[in-house]
Amino acid sequence: MAPIQRTAQAVWSGDLRSGNGKISSTSGILKETPYSFATRFENSPGTNPEELIAAAHAACYSMAFAFTLSNKGYQPTSVETQAVCSLEPQATGGFKITKIRLETRGQVPNIDAATFQQVAQEAEAGCPVSNALRGGVEIELDATLV
Secondary structure (H helix, E strand, O other): OOOOOOOOOEEEEEOOOOOOEEEEEEEEEEEEEOEEHHHHHOOOOOOOOOHHHHHHHHHHHHHHHHHEEEEEOOOOOEEEEEEEEEEOOOOOEEEEEEEEEEEEEEEEOOOOHHHHHHHHHHHHHHHHHHHHHHHEEEEEEEEEEE
């Protein structure tokens, strides 16, 4: 199978504090979506890089968990994941993404809590986004069987 490539583009105008940008993706789901200093550091409407990383991680992990459960003979009813991406100021200046916390709830018939936890960890170890971030970012997993 050939590598799968996905493309997004960001355009920034102006300086950091008063400037603004727009993000677009080839699929069209992001189309000149605004981002700025205020959307990143002041919670103004719009998106920011950390929110997009969290969304990608939540989506990827949910899929990886459902895949891993299915491979082990369990058919999930649902897997819901929230990813919390932490951006922290650094003593040397600037900011760093330091941690992503995955909070997952799964409805999975005929599985016990211990097996659910084991499969959740296996899925995180195989999640492509987790693996892309691993090494530079702490990844924390909280999985709950409902």
